Amino acid sequence: MTSKGLFGIPVVLKDNVNTFDMPTTAGSVALTGSIPPDDAFITRKLRAAGAIIIGKATLTEFANFLTNGMPAGYSSLGGYGFNPFDPRPDPREVTPFNDGRPALSPGGSSSGPGIAVSANLATVGIGTETSGSILSPGTQNLVVGIKPTVGLVSRDGIIPITADQDTAGPLARTVTDAAILLGIIAGFDPSDPATATCLMPGECFSDYTQFLNPSALKGARIAVPYFSYWTDTSGTVNLSSSQQQVVNDAIAVLRAQGAFVQEHADIPTQPSLNAFGGCGTHGQQNCSTVLLYGFKRDLNAYLASLGPGAPVHTLADVIAYNHAHAPESIKYGQVLAIESDLFDIAPGSADTVRYQNDRAMDLVLSRGGLDAIYNGPDGIPGTADDFDAILFAANRGANIAARAGYPSIVVPAGFVENAPTPPFPDGFNAEPAPYGVTFSGRAFSEPRLIGLAYAFEQATKHRRPPLSVPPLPTDGAGRP
Numbered sequence: 001m002t003s004k005g006l007f008g009i010p011v012v013l014k015d016n017v018n019t020f021d022m023p024t025t026a027g028s029v030a031l032t033g034s035i036p037p038d039d040a041f042i043t044r045k046l047r048a049a050g051a052i053i054i055g056k057a058t059l060t061e062f063a064n065f066l067t068n069g070m071p072a073g074y075s076s077l078g079g080y081g082f083n084p085f086d087p088r089p090d091p092r093e094v095t096p097f098n099d100g101r102p103a104l105s106p107g108g109s110s111s112g113p114g115i116a117v118s119a120n121l122a123t124v125g126i127g128t129e130t131s132g133s134i135l136s137p138g139t140q141n142l143v144v145g146i147k148p149t150v151g152l153v154s155r156d157g158i159i160p161i162t163a164d165q166d167t168a169g170p171l172a173r174t175v176t177d178a179a180i181l182l183g184i185i186a187g188f189d190p191s192d193p194a195t196a197t198c199l200m201p202g203e204c205f206s207d208y209t210q211f212l213n214p215s216a217l218k219g220a221r222i223a224v225p226y227f228s229y230w231t232d233t234s235g236t237v238n239l240s241s242s243q244q245q246v247v248n249d250a251i252a253v254l255r256a257q258g259a260f261v262q263e264h265a266d267i268p269t270q271p272s273l274n275a276f277g278g279c280g281t282h283g284q285q286n287c288s289t290v291l292l293y294g295f296k297r298d299l300n301a302y303l304a305s306l307g308p309g310a311p312v313h314t315l316a317d318v319i320a321y322n323h324a325h326a327p328e329s330i331k332y333g334q335v336l337a338i339e340s341d342l343f344d345i346a347p348g349s350a351d352t353v354r355y356q357n358d359r360a361m362d363l364v365l366s367r368g369g370l371d372a373i374y375n376g377p378d379g380i381p382g383t384a385d386d387f388d389a390i391l392f393a394a395n396r397g398a399n400i401a402a403r404a405g406y407p408s409i410v411v412p413a414g415f416v417e418n419a420p421t422p423p424f425p426d427g428f429n430a431e432p433a434p435y436g437v438t439f440s441g442r443a444f445s446e447p448r449l450i451g452l453a454y455a456f457e458q459a460t461k462h463r464r465p466p467l468s469v470p471p472l473p474t475d476g477a478g479r480p
Contacts, residue, residue: 063130066330083102107139143171161294161299166298288359407443408440416433
């Protein structure tokens, strides 16, 4: 791969990105064989750069917005995705873990591209994220994932959850490859008004490799919030000892490379954001309807774009098809789809007015809280006390950055113990689980984040192929 193109490079697309020559299904049996009339905008850009689209990768069905309780990486059409670092089914015999799911989660919902890239089945992959769906498989499969600023990459021709938060982005084995891929897919698309920002100088770039600076951490200012990320609302630490060790080691590397790291830099709006989570039902109060409302609005628009020959035309059609073809079509149900379809998306309706108010509140709480960190103690952007980035363990900061539409990059940071509750049975020796750290920044700060991520990557070299992972260090008694 070079910054000038992807000639001959094998690329895998998450199966919610349109391709004119193969089905695009979102993992749903209702969309089996659905071939779009044309490529997504980013697919055309990839082909124009010389990429070879070798296939569509499995995903959590409808990007994990069909139901609750579905294992990451599962879809009715593709089955389960397995993590190449421990590609075995869960051996526990208790419900719900005895359903065939993997022992080590591949992350979701862009699990397929993460698996393919990690296992060297493709050089790079395209995932999509609404809240964590690039960062999660990035950390779980020990690859680099870039969740761009909403508006940097076109969403045209991508099966949506909601345009308020959706974006496509790269999954790659190195920051360099991710930066190359980002430069190929970024840019203005008249079909996606959010990308109009790319017409402004200095916001979007066609070559992000220019920001690959191994010394980028020198003088950088990085904040590390604890409340809700290291601790729960009562102050109890909710990272395992091995997870704490990985993040503490990462902080030590940042400081050794010349960064100023401020720990306990808690986000001031976090308590309110926690209280204003996403709604799970149509009639639920004191929560955000943004995802439920947007799913019906934007999925109906996507399905309409497929033309009269499409297998389904509305969210209601998907629900009806799934009911008619149960249980194969809805092993874990479709409660979110059903609740979403209850919304009245007509202009001026009570649901529309509430959605608009909820979206405004999401932005106040997410952008307001993040900007309070990025702008530093004096609250004035562009001054010496500003922070360049926030560091999160794994994908734990995905929600707040996703609501804000701000960018994040996850980078391999090590391995942790795979010790679920209830535990695996005696005799099942779980392999160590990959773990990453995420750098998040303000809107269109991809150049700075790429520099920080690259400098961290070059100083640590944590990426390694699957099945070549040494055992975790022990305390002398055989305990990790």
